Amino acid sequence: MAVAAAGVAVVSLGVPVLTATARAQEASGAFDWFSKATAAGNSAGASAAQDKEATPEFVSQATAVDVIGDQDETLFQLTLTRGVTAEVYTLANPYRVIIDLPDVGFALSPEAGRDARGLVSSFRYGQFDKGKARIVLDTTGPVAIARARMENVRSGSGVVLTVALKPTEAIAFGEGTGGGRQPRAASNESTPTRPTRDASARPIVVIDAGHGGIDPGAVGAANLLEKNLVLSVAKKVQEQLETSGRFEVVMTRSGDVFVSLNDRLAVSKKAQADLFISIHADSIEETYAQSIKGATIYTLSERASDAEARAIAEKENASDLIAGLDAGDGEDNTDVKNILIDLMKRETANFSAEFSRTLVRSLKTNIRLSRDPQRSAAFKVLRQTHAPSVLVELGYVSNPEESRQMQSASWQVKVADSIVAAIESFFAKR
Numbered sequence: 082m083a084v085a086a087a088g089v090a091v092v093s094l095g096v097p098v099l100t101a102t103a104r105a106q107e108a109s110g111a112f113d114w115f116s117k118a119t120a121a122g123n124s125a126g127a128s129a130a131q132d133k134e135a136t137p138e139f140v141s142q143a144t145a146v147d148v149i150g151d152q153d154e155t156l157f158q159l160t161l162t163r164g165v166t167a168e169v170y171t172l173a174n175p176y177r178v179i180i181d182l183p184d185v186g187f188a189l190s191p192e193a194g195r196d197a198r199g200l201v202s203s204f205r206y207g208q209f210d211k212g213k214a215r216i217v218l219d220t221t222g223p224v225a226i227a228r229a230r231m232e233n234v235r236s237g238s239g240v241v242l243t244v245a246l247k248p249t250e251a252i253a254f255g256e257g258t259g260g261g262r263q264p265r266a267a268s269n270e271s272t273p274t275r276p277t278r279d280a281s282a283r284p285i286v287v288i289d290a291g292h293g294g295i296d297p298g299a300v301g302a303a304n305l306l307e308k309n310l311v312l313s314v315a316k317k318v319q320e321q322l323e324t325s326g327r328f329e330v331v332m333t334r335s336g337d338v339f340v341s342l343n344d345r346l347a348v349s350k351k352a353q354a355d356l357f358i359s360i361h362a363d364s365i366e367e368t369y370a371q372s373i374k375g376a377t378i379y380t381l382s383e384r385a386s387d388a389e390a391r392a393i394a395e396k397e398n399a400s401d402l403i404a405g406l407d408a409g410d411g412e413d414n415t416d417v418k419n420i421l422i423d424l425m426k427r428e429t430a431n432f433s434a435e436f437s438r439t440l441v442r443s444l445k446t447n448i449r450l451s452r453d454p455q456r457s458a459a460f461k462v463l464r465q466t467h468a469p470s471v472l473v474e475l476g477y478v479s480n481p482e483e484s485r486q487m488q489s490a491s492w493q494v495k496v497a498d499s500i501v502a503a504i505e506s507f508f509a510k511r
């Protein structure tokens with residue numbers, strides 16, 4: 082293949098280690114970065130760089146980022162306080178470049194990654210898994226990694242990771258992608274376990290704060306990130322439930338970390354949840370941003386209750402893609418159909434609907450609801466048969482007024498009060 086195909090490049094300060102895929106392409110003459118990278122950094126320089134600013138809890142800190150170039154060649158450059166080993170590869174559907182890093186902290190502008198430049202339409206970064214950080218570049222089409230290297234900053238301290246991207250053909254792209262070797266964000270280590278149930282045990286409520294880490298969720302006015310907002314509300318719910326002493330609470334995440342949708346389902350299953358509540362806050366296209374507001378509660382259905390519900394489910398289901406995971410399994414409607422049949426048998430669907438109604442009544446007294454607050458769609462995170470589950474969209478971060486309101490502690494406490502009241506009422510009847 083004459084075209085330089087994308088590969089999997091493992092790059093660190095000094096000599097980069099090539100993986101099998103990349104090595105194959107190097108043999109074909111496609112890679113020219115090997116020799117250049119060898120001449121780049123050296124370990125003496127690296128230790129000089131290390132002593133300066135690295136924040137203790139991270140192995141290195143990203144302090145600056147830049148995307149330069151054009152449609153012919155685009156350079157992604159990340160300045161780090163010290164050298165690390167980076168793994169760079171490409172994925173299709175949609176076209177992305179993934180840069181996997183060890184536990185790197187990001188001290189970058191919140192605006193970083195929003196603007197398109199050359200072959201990069203946008204990028205995001207954040208924690209991906211325990212001790213792992215990730216950068217995902219969305220590209221305008223199939224790209225090849227032309228060069229990847231890490232070298233010492235010429236003046237001052239730190240190192241720069243440079244990834245050079247060139248456009249490629251879709252066919253060539255397919256050959257060198259990292260799709261087949263995609264690691265899962267396996268977070269089983271942190272999955273909480275619980276002792277075997279006995280009849281008198283307290284109900285187990287799983288609180289699922291949406292998004293996290295590399296997946297910011299919806300981005301609202303004044304840089305309000307859905308992941309932070311929903312975690313803040315989730316923690317308030319947790320605190321109140323735990324204080325009551327009547328419930329056992331399991332959180333799918335309690336920090337700014339990415340948790341895949343499958344792992345969220347696994348947490349619920351492993352905890353033997355009696356109720357699962359996923360908390361989100363959505364955004365909507367500019368044209369509706371002013372007029373659309375209010376909370377909505379969703380339950381699982383094969384067919385969405387309306388077009389907007391379908392759009393929101395699609396957006397929320399894309400969380401794994403945003404974090405650079407493959408869309409993976411269970412995406413078609415047959416799965417939802419089977420799960421729904423199972424839900425009927427177990428009456429779980431009825432309980433989900435009942436909790437949804439209870440939550441609508443409870444939220445109505447404290448916050449504004451959308452014009453049709455009880456809806457349904459094929460949300461992946463609700464595909465669980467063992468527990469009644471709902472997904473709450475607290476409001477629209479894209480609505481400037483609502484966005485302001487949602488950030489206030491008093492609003493968040495009111496929402497938490499309502500959710501807790503609904504949980505208490507739901508279990509009082511069971």
Ligand SMILES: [Zn+2]
Nearest residue numbers: 291298361362
């Ligand atoms: Zn969300």
